[in-house]
Amino acid sequence: MLRLPETDPHDPLGESPRVIGHYIGEESGPLVVAIGGIHGNEPAGVTALEQLFDLLREEPLLNPGFSFRGELLALRGNLEALRLGKRYIDTDLNRIWKHVVRGTDDSYASAEARELDGMLAAIDNALIDSSAREIVLLDLHTTTATGGVFAITGDDAPSLSLAAELGVPVVKGMLSGLQGTTLSYFRSGQYDLDRPCRAVTFEAGAHTEEESVDRALAATVNLLRSVGCVSDEDVSTHHEEKLRAANPGVPPLLELVYVHRLESGGDHDFVMRPGFTNFTPISEGTLLADDRNGPIAAPCGGYVLMPLYQDQGGEGFFIVQRYDSSATY
Numbered sequence: 001m002l003r004l005p006e007t008d009p010h011d012p013l014g015e016s017p018r019v020i021g022h023y024i025g026e027e028s029g030p031l032v033v034a035i036g037g038i039h040g041n042e043p044a045g046v047t048a049l050e051q052l053f054d055l056l057r058e059e060p061l062l063n064p065g066f067s068f069r070g071e072l073l074a075l076r077g078n079l080e081a082l083r084l085g086k087r088y089i090d091t092d093l094n095r096i097w098k099h100v101v102r103g104t105d106d107s108y109a110s111a112e113a114r115e116l117d118g119m120l121a122a123i124d125n126a127l128i129d130s131s132a133r134e135i136v137l138l139d140l141h142t143t144t145a146t147g148g149v150f151a152i153t154g155d156d157a158p159s160l161s162l163a164a165e166l167g168v169p170v171v172k173g174m175l176s177g178l179q180g181t182t183l184s185y186f187r188s189g190q191y192d193l194d195r196p197c198r199a200v201t202f203e204a205g206a207h208t209e210e211e212s213v214d215r216a217l218a219a220t221v222n223l224l225r226s227v228g229c230v231s232d233e234d235v236s237t238h239h240e241e242k243l244r245a246a247n248p249g250v251p252p253l254l255e256l257v258y259v260h261r262l263e264s265g266g267d268h269d270f271v272m273r274p275g276f277t278n279f280t281p282i283s284e285g286t287l288l289a290d291d292r293n294g295p296i297a298a299p300c301g302g303y304v305l306m307p308l309y310q311d312q313g314g315e316g317f318f319i320v321q322r323y324d325s326s327a328t329y
């Protein structure tokens with residue numbers, strides 16, 4: 001039996017702004033939690049998840065053999081920032097998952113602390129009657145620059161192999177480079193001590209590219225397939241092609257080697273020089289940006305990742321390099 005959509009117990013009319021949908025398959029499997037819009041200026045992931053729930057409603061009608069193993073819970077991340085189209089209101093929601101305090105009243109330290117608690121409450125709700133033995137978190141993002149279609153995960157073999165299944169380059173080493181992310185919280189086992197949890201962040205391209213929605217949808221479907229929620233024969237291969245075509249020439253596995261952090265306070269006058277996109281190849285010494293101390297040169301060669309061309313953000317750019325390993329994941 002397919003129950004769709006499931007209503008939120010706190011919202012009996014089913015009009016929860018937080019929950020895009022909660023799909024419960026008739027067979028057992030993992031609970032996949034997909035989140036869009038942790039950054040409010042990145043609505044592509046939300047749109048993709050809304051489209052996915054439209055597809056899931058139609059699929060059993062078009063394809064009577066369709067079955068779904070496990071559950072899919074799709075959430076909107078920073079509701080207030082999504083409404084305003086801003087990255088965040090008080091603080092970056094993807095940097096505050098370090099010392100999570102579950103709120104019991106309205107005394108949240110920031111608008112984002114309230115949003116974080118709302119997301120965890122929605123996942124708690126989904127788990128009340130769930131038989132899922134594993135949680136798989138997918139966090140959907142976009143970047144200011146074009147060309148950034150890649151996955152970020154932990155450096156353990158199960159996470160890397162899951163990320164590789166999305167069909168895009170995987171960047172390892174990001175968990176140590178970025179503190180307090182949603183990914184690191186779910187990877188650390190803090191949320192649920194009983195169930196194993198794998199977590200992947202997917203960067204779908206530029207905020208404003210229409211294809212970012214298609215790619216976020218394709219990656220989500222690939223993930224549902226790779227964790228066994230849907231069968232190979234129920235997934236069309238154009239999802240694969242869409243993702244593999246996004247990054248011609250970029251190595252399949254890369255490693256973070258440098259993060260250019262911005263001084264807090266916002267008076268650093270950091271300005272990225274024009275023309276850099278995700279995976280632009282650079283050499284040591286390439287002039288990448290300027291701030292109040294003058295030009296900023298690349299400390300090493302590699303590829304630029306997530307160059308900052310917006311006002312809000314704590315990192316100016318990242319540098320990644322091809323990761324050569326005999327890894328057998």
Ligand SMILES: [Zn+2]
Pocket residue numbers: 038039042141142
């Ligand atoms: Zn983001």
